[in-house]
Amino acid sequence: MKKYIANIITVSRIILSLPLLFIALSSPWFYILYIFCGLTDMFDGMIARKTGTVSNFGAKLDTASDFVFMLVCFIRILPLLHIPVWLWVWIILIAVTKICNMAFVSICKKRFISNHSVLNKITGFALFLLPLTLTFAESAYSVSIISVLATVAAMQEAYFIAKGKGDL
Numbered sequence: 001m002k003k004y005i006a007n008i009i010t011v012s013r014i015i016l017s018l019p020l021l022f023i024a025l026s027s028p029w030f031y032i033l034y035i036f037c038g039l040t041d042m043f044d045g046m047i048a049r050k051t052g053t054v055s056n057f058g059a060k061l062d063t064a065s066d067f068v069f070m071l072v073c074f075i076r077i078l079p080l081l082h083i084p085v086w087l088w089v090w091i092i093l094i095a096v097t098k099i100c101n102m103a104f105v106s107i108c109k110k111r112f113i114s115n116h117s118v119l120n121k122i123t124g125f126a127l128f129l130l131p132l133t134l135t136f137a138e139s140a141y142s143v144s145i146i147s148v149l150a151t152v153a154a155m156q157e158a159y160f161i162a163k164g165k166g167d168l
Contacts (some may be wrong), residue, residue: 010062020072083139120157123149
């Protein structure tokens, strides 16, 4: 059982992300599930490393789980963001850059690799905090700060790719 705990935690993120589509965004249940999903993202890898159960399958499952959670959050939260067009364009450019980085590495290395740099983790944490700030901060300001972080992380990722450095 010990060898499956991290993967069970990861799968729970997928399962618990889906109800977020149907729960009112301002309800306590939304925030409880949302925070729980975030905690599973923090702890699954840490538990896998502590128990010596890190695996390629677990890493891919974690990436898939992150994708499901992020997609659900985008579906629920993006329509609520009141941000200018130029900021939407910036977000799209960041996404295109990240996709190109991943595609380039996947083609060159002949396998899917996700970069878990410190800057990517900081950006992910800031992105995770975004829905929690919507009640007291102007979304354009919050999204601008996250976009700066994401831009720097994407540029660092491209640099790592070009130099063959990092955890790629």
